[in-house]
Amino acid sequence: xxxxxxLQTIPNWLHETSAARLKTLLVPFEADRMVAYPVSxxxxxxxxxxxxxxxxxxxxx
Numbered sequence: 001x002x003x004x005x006x007l008q009t010i011p012n013w014l015h016e017t018s019a020a021r022l023k024t025l026l027v028p029f030e031a032d033r034m035v036a037y038p039v040s041x042x043x044x045x046x047x048x049x050x051x052x053x054x055x056x057x058x059x060x061x
Contacts, residue, residue: 004029 005013009025016022037056042048 004034 003013003026005025006029013022013025016025037058039055039057040053043053
């Protein structure tokens with residue numbers, strides 16, 4: 001499972017060397033702060049590399 005960090009905790013994550021202190025940053029991210037939307041199925045293809053792949057389908061022409 002990927003780690004989702006608050007912007008305030010990123011410097012600690014990048015510079016901390018103590019495993020015990022890093023574990024304190026591993027807390028559930030609030031679900032109401034997340035956004036999900038459908039994206040292109042091409043996002044699964046390593047042959048296609050474009051920033052547009054992560055745009056919501058509803059924003060594409």
